[in-house]
Structures are given as C-alpha cells and as structure tokens.
Amino acid sequence: MNLIQKALSKLGPLGDHAHYAHGYFTYPRLEGELGPKMNFKGKEKLVWSLNNYLGLANDPLVRQADTEGARQYGLAYPMGARMMTGNSALHELLEEKLAAFVSKQDTFLLNYGYQGMVSIIDSMVDRHDVVVYDSEAHACIIDGLRLHPGKRFVYRHNDMDDFKKQLFRAKKLTDDSKGGILVITEGVFGMRGDLGKLKEIAAFKKYIDFTLLVDDAHGIGVMGNHGAGTGEALGVQDEIDLYFGTFAKAFAAIGAFVSANRDIIQYLRYKMRSQIFAKALPMPLVFGLLQRLELIRTRPELRIKLWQITHALQDGLKEAGLDVGDTESPVTPVYLNGSVSQATALVEDLRENHHIFCSMVVYPVVPHGTIMLRLIPTAVHTFADVYKTVAVFKQVRQNLVEGKYAGNAIPATAEEQILS
16 A cells, blocks of 8 residues: 555544644634734634743743844854754753752753653663553653663553552563663643652652653743742652753743753763754754743742632632642643534634633543643733633533534624624
C-alpha cells in the first residue's frame, strides 16, 4: 500500500472530523493582544485558554526585553548548536540563575519542552533499565518511552498502591539485569490540575534506589512560596533528581530546562542528542527569559493575584454546583455529562452567544459520555471575568441537562429571546 494512502486512511478521531472542526474547534485563530480579551472570528471573546499564568506575555518590561534582545542580537545569534558555536555568556547566566531559583546545583537549557523531555528519557535509560510512570503522563513522556528499548511499567494515575506494585516489579527485573529504575511523574497534571504524589513517591527511596524525574511544566512559576515549583510547594525539591520545567507556560516564551546535580547535568550536556545536534536557543529568547525570571522572583504579587483569581473561579464554580474534580492548581477542569455532539453545540453556545472561549476536551482524551471544559485563570483576569464565567457556566450546564444541545441546536441568548 502506498504510504501516503495508508497515512490518510488513519487520521484518527481528530483528523477524521477536520472538515468540520478545523478553524473552530481545532486550529482556531485567536487574534489581537495576548490576554483575557482576544478576537475570534472577528468578535471579542473572554479567553480562558492561554497558559499565560502570570500575565507575562504582554508585561511592558518583558516586551521591552524581547525587543531589546532582538535589536541587539537578531534572531540568528548565536549560530550553531551549544556544543559547537552556539554557546554564550547569557545562556550560561540564565542556567546559573535557574539552578539557584529551583535549588539545584546546575541547569541545562533546552530548545523545546516536548523535544527536551523525549531526549532526557532517551539519554538516561538503556535496555537494562526499567521506567515506572504515571498513566496520565504527558505525550512528550510517552514518546520518550517509545524510544526506550527496555521494560516500562505504568501505574494507575496517582495510585500509590499500584505505584508500589510496579516499583517492586521494576526492582525485581533490575536486580537481575543490573540496571536502574527511572520513575517519571508530573508536578501538576495539565488536564486534571491535580498534583503528582511527589512526597509519597519520594518516601519509597528509603527502600528502593531509583531516580525521580518530575515534569513540572505547569508548576514552575506558579507553585510554591516563591514560585519555584511543585517540589517547593510539597517540600520535596531535594528528593527530585531531575527537575524539568518549560518556558511555555508561566514564563510565556519558548524552551525548557532541566536542573539537577552538577555531574548529571554535565552528562546530559554531552549526551542529549536533541541539543547536541540542534541550534541553540536564539539570543532574544535568552535575553527575554532573564527578564521573565527576574519578574517571577521579585514580583510575588503576580502569583498572589493568579491564586486569588484561581480560588474565586474554582470556588464560584463549585458553589454553582459544577464539578471541577480534584484540581490543586490553577488548571480548572469543568466536568459535564454529554456526547461529543452536545459538547460541540455547548462550546458554540459559549463562543457565539456568551463570547467565552475555552478549550473543549472529549473522547478519547476523557471517557465516553464526559465533556471537559478546561479553564486557565491568569493574573490578568479580573473578578468580573470570573463572575460572568461562573454565571454562564451555570446556565450552559442547565441547558445541557434540559437537552437544549441535542442535535447541535444552539439556544439563543436571553436578549435574543426577548427581542424575538
């Protein structure tokens, strides 16, 4: 069979509906200044879908730093991979400051979070080693595991009894193979918003020798007294052997980093193929990231405001009878019962009649019959934004219960009903 024909025959659940979904439910275009109010299809929407936790995307000091970095260096500088010709004093300075911020000896900058996680796993394990990981690990972790030639055991999400079972299975294998064990979990799970069981997992180090890798993409800058992440928040940062954070969330940029003891970071510098054979982070990004890190360190009011908005939103939704699951972070899922068809009608109602834009998650990401609406509060949202959203969500939940979204029939707004 021709490979192109074969590929087109298995688009998957999203691709199969691209003719209907593209440009609206998938690949939507949000336009205008990044923030809580943006334009979609020519109309202003209240947006809850940007991981701009601290509102740094359009902070004046950040924009100034980005502009100055581009003016001084252009996008090409430095030219080449870090190991060859792509290193600079500013890259090393950012690594030094990040290491101090997350209380680790050293840090290695990575071009992209997804690529970085895949490459860390590839660098750390061989066929003699065993990986134990959470069932709801991010796709970048799963893709990293696909490169692993040895065994891997998955445990039910945050289930410590199952984790123990899989950990002891791994120990038995590595006792025979003379390999090691890599445990991977997340600080904040990006869909549910709950935290990884870092403290409980770390406690097993007393009994079994393993290396703990934590993906804290949604925790860095947000969690902990100083924003240093979920390890800080839970008091176990010292127990995390490899701490991974990205710049795509609270930092409002691109790239990632891994922090650990100096010897293992030096090993990764000379082992990670995705960094050895790829161009270094462009200097304007590094220049701007130094400013972002400084603001995260010195302006706790941004994090305080984020959590005020988060608590107001989550408390308001719960008081309105909506299910936000077990979230312990700003990530705010709202769970409803309904079909994919009802979900599309509900989201169209939110966007067209109520001018609220949020992400929709349906099967196969969540079980059949479940609709998840995922909200991301930020420090630049207002309490008025929260109150409007809670009231609207209460109404659309009622519409869903009453069957108003059956057959993609979008209800008119109250104002339209009166005018008609």
